Amino acid sequence: MPNLTTSKKAWYWKICVAVVFLLVIICFSPLVLLPKELEPFAGYLPRTLWTSLLVYIVLFLCTIIGAIVYPYNQNPDKKQK
Template identity: 40%
Template structure:
């Protein structure tokens, strides 16, 4: 249970970190479209990866969320 709490906290911190990262010049440098990845402009491919990572984190969250232990009662 403690481990699950720890993993869940790590997921939350990672999600917040990704959100903050999105709004830094690391992802949205103003007026700059390079370097491209397979022809896709910089801000688009970096933010696409962030979106996918957020969904992956959500999936990991369903596995480690401490509340899942009450699931049987719920069903």
């Protein structure tokens, strides 16, 4: 994602953070954690398995996008001592 301005990066980063918070809420809601519920299945995967796998994948995608757009990196890197 080349040549993004800092303000655009900040905006995309905020969207990533919002998506992650939303995923956390979804993951700990009955959408994923419904006690003793197996349905609906996705193929052979029961509810909690496929929904939590999906949550992981979207979190991973957010990490990739976040790594690209995180805006507060203007200082040149220095060797830490």
